Amino acid sequence: xxxxxxxxxxxxxxxxxxxxxxxxxxxxxxxxxxxxxxxxxxxxxxxxxxxxxxxxxxxxxxxxxxxxxxxxxxxxxxxxxxxxxxxxxxxxxxxxx
Numbered sequence: 001x002x003x004x005x006x007x008x009x010x011x012x013x014x015x016x017x018x019x020x021x022x023x024x025x026x027x028x029x030x031x032x033x034x035x036x037x038x039x040x041x042x043x044x045x046x047x048x049x050x051x052x053x054x055x056x057x058x059x060x061x062x063x064x065x066x067x068x069x070x071x072x073x074x075x076x077x078x079x080x081x082x083x084x085x086x087x088x089x090x091x092x093x094x095x096x097x
Contacts, residue, residue, distance in 0.1 A: 011066045016047045018060035025049060025058050 019025040032044040041052050049056040057063050 009070070011063065011070050012048065014066040015055070015057065015060060015063035018062035019049070019058075021062070022059050025056075025060065028056075 019029060028039060028042060028049055029044055031038040032042060032049075036043070042056070043050045043053075049058070057067065
């Protein structure tokens with residue numbers, strides 16, 4: 001027997017955990033579990049609420065915080081990837097220390 005593991009991003013875990021503190025999210029999840037058509041446009045997929053195919057965060061302050069952190073980290077990494085080659089090039093130019 002083989003086990004299959006799934007890699008779930010931290011922000012998704014925090015999102016799902018945060019639904020427990022969000023009355024609107026809990027109500028939506030319960031109603032969608034009973035009837036998938038109870039709220040047009042909404043869908044419950046692997047524990048994550050979606051609205052028109054997009055992740056629905058709602059009033060989930062924990063998830064909002066973690067999503068912002070991840071977006072800032074990704075942006076910073078992208079900037080560093082762009083700047084690093086320029087720094088390496090400029091340090092190899094004549095007259096540069």
